[in-house]
Amino acid sequence: MAEYTIKVRRFQPESGEGPYWEEFNVDLDPSLSVLDGLLQAKDRDDGSLAVRCSCRAAICGSCGMKINGQSGLGCKTQIGEAQELADKQASAAGTGSDGNSIVIEPMGNMPVIKDLITDMESTHWTKIRRVTPWLLPHGEAPEREYVVEPESMIDITQSMACIQCGACVSSCLSMEADPDFIGPAALAKAYRFVGDPRDAETSERLHDLAEDPHGIYDCTHCFSCIDACPKGVAPMDQIMRLRRKAGEEGIEDPNAGHAHEVAFVKVIEKKGLLDEALLVQESYAPGIKGKLKPSKRGLTETIKSLPTILRPLRKRKVKLRQAIPGLHHGLPKDSMNDVKSIYTHAEEHNEEFNLYIKGEEGELIDENVEKGIERSTDPDTAEAK
Amino acid sequence: MMADQIKVAYWPGCVSRGFTPELHGSMALVAQKLGIELVELDRANCCGAGVIAEHNQELADTLNARTFALAQQTGLSMMNICSTCQGAQSECQQRLDADSAYRAHINEVLSGQGLSYEKGKDGFTNKNFLWLLVEDYGLDRLREQVVRPLNGLRVGPFYGCYIVRPKERLGYADHPDRDIYLEKVIEALGGEVVEYDGSRKCCGFPVVTMNRDTSLRQAGTHVGDAIDAGADCLVTPCPLCHLNLDMQQPEAAKIVNRDLGLSVLHLPQLVGLALGAEPKELGMDRHVASTRWVQDRLAGAAV
Numbered sequence: 215m216a217e218y219t220i221k222v223r224r225f226q227p228e229s230g231e232g233p234y235w236e237e238f239n240v241d242l243d244p245s246l247s248v249l250d251g252l253l254q255a256k257d258r259d260d261g262s263l264a265v266r267c268s269c270r271a272a273i274c275g276s277c278g279m280k281i282n283g284q285s286g287l288g289c290k291t292q293i294g295e296a297q298e299l300a301d302k303q304a305s306a307a308g309t310g311s312d313g314n315s316i317v318i319e320p321m322g323n324m325p326v327i328k329d330l331i332t333d334m335e336s337t338h339w340t341k342i343r344r345v346t347p348w349l350l351p352h353g354e355a356p357e358r359e360y361v362v363e364p365e366s367m368i369d370i371t372q373s374m375a376c377i378q379c380g381a382c383v384s385s386c387l388s389m390e391a392d393p394d395f396i397g398p399a400a401l402a403k404a405y406r407f408v409g410d411p412r413d414a415e416t417s418e419r420l421h422d423l424a425e426d427p428h429g430i431y432d433c434t435h436c437f438s439c440i441d442a443c444p445k446g447v448a449p450m451d452q453i454m455r456l457r458r459k460a461g462e463e464g465i466e467d468p469n470a471g472h473a474h475e476v477a478f479v480k481v482i483e484k485k486g487l488l489d490e491a492l493l494v495q496e497s498y499a500p501g502i503k504g505k506l507k508p509s510k511r512g513l514t515e516t517i518k519s520l521p522t523i524l525r526p527l528r529k530r531k532v533k534l535r536q537a538i539p540g541l542h543h544g545l546p547k548d549s550m551n552d553v554k555s556i557y558t559h560a561e562e563h564n565e566e567f568n569l570y571i572k573g574e575e576g577e578l579i580d581e582n583v584e585k586g587i588e589r590s591t592d593p594d595t596a597e598a599k
Numbered sequence: 600m601m602a603d604q605i606k607v608a609y610w611p612g613c614v615s616r617g618f619t620p621e622l623h624g625s626m627a628l629v630a631q632k633l634g635i636e637l638v639e640l641d642r643a644n645c646c647g648a649g650v651i652a653e654h655n656q657e658l659a660d661t662l663n664a665r666t667f668a669l670a671q672q673t674g675l676s677m678m679n680i681c682s683t684c685q686g687a688q689s690e691c692q693q694r695l696d697a698d699s700a701y702r703a704h705i706n707e708v709l710s711g712q713g714l715s716y717e718k719g720k721d722g723f724t725n726k727n728f729l730w731l732l733v734e735d736y737g738l739d740r741l742r743e744q745v746v747r748p749l750n751g752l753r754v755g756p757f758y759g760c761y762i763v764r765p766k767e768r769l770g771y772a773d774h775p776d777r778d779i780y781l782e783k784v785i786e787a788l789g790g791e792v793v794e795y796d797g798s799r800k801c802c803g804f805p806v807v808t809m810n811r812d813t814s815l816r817q818a819g820t821h822v823g824d825a826i827d828a829g830a831d832c833l834v835t836p837c838p839l840c841h842l843n844l845d846m847q848q849p850e851a852a853k854i855v856n857r858d859l860g861l862s863v864l865h866l867p868q869l870v871g872l873a874l875g876a877e878p879k880e881l882g883m884d885r886h887v888a889s890t891r892w893v894q895d896r897l898a899g900a901a902v
Binding site for chain 1: 809
């Protein structure tokens with residue numbers, strides 16, 4: 215047994231007061247959970263302390279919360295580990311070394327109803343429904359069950375593992391800046407259907423997710439959702455898969471996200487190193503292969519970015535040749551030959567080495583899995599099998 | 600100075616030789632002062648910044664395997680000075696290290712160039728300057744080198760996403776304190792750590808061409824929070840964060856609708872100041888957000 219102080223951000227709407235902090239002393243084994251600590255405080259000190267929970271075993275997804283600023287499940291975070299993190303954070307900030315309070319807050323990016331209970335409906339579930347989270351199969355449903363190759367489903371079992379706890383939504387840094395972002399949970403759910411061989415609306419789904427300015431190209435690639443997820447769903451990885459598939463479909467999105475990706479790949483193919491000015495130009499007005507073709511948005515964005523280019527020029531931070539697209543130095547010729555041969559090979563193969571499927575140790579779950587990655591997305595073929 | 604000399608295969612990245620040349624310059628100067636020998640990988644290619652991997656993973660993995668192989672040819676471990684290079688390269692290294700058949704497949708492509716990446720060869724590692732400074736150089740040794748303690752300078756750390764997440768990819772199992780190294784370094788240099796909300800958040804740079812408002816709102820919010828917390832400057836091991844926090848700062852100020860004006864230093868610049876280098880030698884006059892305040896602070900604090 216050990217003693218801990220938990221500092222809870224409380225909010226009691228019926229009181230008419232704003233949120234406030236309250237500390238509780240609890241006494242429990244370090245291997246027990248933060249949720250156990252909260253339930254002890256509720257039992258011993260204040261029955262009005264509100265927290266949602268059910269299974270206490272990381273299955274139901276009810277007890278999402280922020281612990282020392284990190285989003286996760288109360289039941290899956292040991293209180294001893296939470297104490298270590300609180301102490302580490304305090305020592306980094308120079309405010310103390312041990313016995314610091316464990317800070318517990320409701321999840322972020324959603325309204326708080328009471329204490330640690332957030333409104334999952336207005337953000338999380340609304341966004342989940344936004345992505346049409348059900349199967350849209352081809353034609354009439356079969357008389358019995360759908361038959362698919364097991365291997366073709368392995369890839370999407372990662373996103374199927376989602377328990378809808380909202381921890382990734384809580385941690386999302388894009389949503390913090392743009393509340394309209396569809397977000398990690400809903401996009402991971404979207405991949406679950408885009409990757410499903412039984413679904414017939416793959417292309418429509420990809421168009422929908424790429425053409426929404428708050429869709430897949432609004433993710434800022436911060437990895438927060440990957441670390442927050444208690445079930446290893448890695449939502450950001452699923453968003454990157456959606457981008458890859460949308461790119462393969464040739465979808466031109468209003469954010470020019472795909473154009474930026476293609477521009478980046480081309481600039482490195484041409485020079486081996488990044489030429490920032492060329493990247494900006496290529497993202498807005500692709501011209502490396504063929505004539506410059508600026509879009510209307512490209513012109514507006516280029517004008518907006520002019521001050522950003524001019525200030526460093528004035529400060530002599532950046533030389534003129536670096537600010538003019540294409541004049542920046544690249545790799546020497548022999549190295550460029552190496553880079554080109556890598557491109558030639560990789561574009562032929564373009565194999566996704568999926569660590570989720572293959573595992574850290576590198577043993578294949580099944581030798582057929584590799585075929586599964588390059589599975590047929592044609593539902594007719596899949597059904598026929 | 601301790602006897603053991605540190606010598607590394609040095610990958611400066613693209614941006615330190617592009618839009619943040621003061622980073623490359625200050626790193627060279629600071630390495631000399633610390634006695635770290637840099638063998639520059641001048642034939643290595645861009646890490647892909649996660650964008651190439653988004654397009655074609657195998658392409659990104661092969662490009663970075665080439666860089667690792669070039670580093671291994673020198674017989675040295677690798678050092679980078681960019682959080683994004685660290686994250687993008689660690690991602691590829693994780694896949695390459697996971698499977699010998701995949702590694703062999705990638706090495707087949709490199710064999711035509713006389714190159715090969717070998718997992719764990721001579722204890723091969725790839726570390727950001729921040730990690731190297733704390734884990735290999737050592738904070739005690741760093742403290743001994745300080746000739747101008749940053750007394751009274753209030754510094755806000757800004758890590759960059761790619762060097763703090765995802766933890767299982769970035770060696771946090773063996774080095775759990777990697778997400779508080781900036782604080783440790785600031786303290787070792789005599790400065791004061793400023794706690795503020797944005798230190799481990801996203802600067803917004805990856806979406807600056809795709810969603811400028813979202814991107815600059817992130818940068819502006821973090822700079823504003825640091826100012827509100829009383830910071831004299833920020834310090835970052837990531838030149839891409841520097842682009843959004845410094846070069847875009849006047850634009851970010853418009854988006855968040857408030858005055859900003861906070862110096863953002865590259866990690867080697869902050870170390871360099873404490874080692875006695877002059878702000879101008881460290882390229883601090885080239886930043887968009889003026890570094891005058893930092894210089895005045897230090898001039899006032901100088902003994």
